[in-house]
Amino acid sequence: MEKNKLNILINTPSLANHYVAELRDTTIQKDSMRFRRNLERLGELLAYEISKTLPYTTATLTTPLAQTETKLLAEQPVLATILRAGLPLYQGMLNYFDKAYSTFVGAYRVEEENTQLQINMEYLASTNLHDKILILADPMLATGRSLVESYQGMLRHGKPKQVHIAAAIAAPEGLAYVQQKVPEAYIWLGALDDHLNERSYIVPGLGDAGDLAFGPKV
Numbered sequence: 717m718e719k720n721k722l723n724i725l726i727n728t729p730s731l732a733n734h735y736v737a738e739l740r741d742t743t744i745q746k747d748s749m750r751f752r753r754n755l756e757r758l759g760e761l762l763a764y765e766i767s768k769t770l771p772y773t774t775a776t777l778t779t780p781l782a783q784t785e786t787k788l789l790a791e792q793p794v795l796a797t798i799l800r801a802g803l804p805l806y807q808g809m810l811n812y813f814d815k816a817y818s819t820f821v822g823a824y825r826v827e828e829e830n831t832q833l834q835i836n837m838e839y840l841a842s843t844n845l846h847d848k849i850l851i852l853a854d855p856m857l858a859t860g861r862s863l864v865e866s867y868q869g870m871l872r873h874g875k876p877k878q879v880h881i882a883a884a885i886a887a888p889e890g891l892a893y894v895q896q897k898v899p900e901a902y903i904w905l906g907a908l909d910d911h912l913n914e915r916s917y918i919v920p921g922l923g924d925a926g927d928l929a930f931g932p933k934v
């Protein structure tokens with residue numbers, strides 16, 4: 717596959733626009749079940765778009781009336797995500813790639829006054845990634861640093877032959893960082909926003925995806 721390496725869903729009007737709009741809307745955000753489900757629905761759409769670019773083989777199957785040929789995925793991708801905010805977007809992808817194996821990373825941002833944002837990575841549970849098609853789902857591609865560090869950590873478990881990075885919303889700064897550090901990746905976004913603010917939040921964005929999905933951290 718050598719199609720466009722950057723794909724932005726809401727640039728083509730579709731239901732993705734509704735799901736991104738609801739994710740951003742402060743009134744609808746009060747319903748955390750709907751917030752999670754909207755991330756999940758976006759994950760489903762992103763998975764479907766990615767599925768159009770994956771390799772397929774021809775298979776013969778038997779219906780009650782005849783034999784017929786169809787195209788089926790040549791192999792399952794591996795789905796990876798970063799805890800905890802990544803879970804709903806990942807779940808949407810798993811709904812569609814329902815036989816995929818999974819990789820989980822625990823990474824968190826440490827915000828300290830007058831210092832650069834620190835990323836701590838403390839947990840990695842990965843399936844074998846050697847020669848696999850890897851889809852890494854992270855809802856908010858902000859600085860891109862936790863995503864790149866997570867990806868680099870995952871490489872201890874094998875070098876994938878193809879990498880897809882999927883996010884609900886990205887900032888141009890994070891997108892540029894990921895494109896520079898992981899140039900081999902195909903990038904799939906719900907929306908590409910305007911900028912990062914001084915606390916590394918995406919503007920207009922939607923706020924803190926993890927808190928909105930699972931409650932505020934202490």
Ligand SMILES: O=c1cc[nH]c(=O)[nH]1
Nearest residue numbers: 856858917918924925
């Ligand atoms: O805007 C942002 C940036 C990172 N993580 C979030 O949840 N929101």
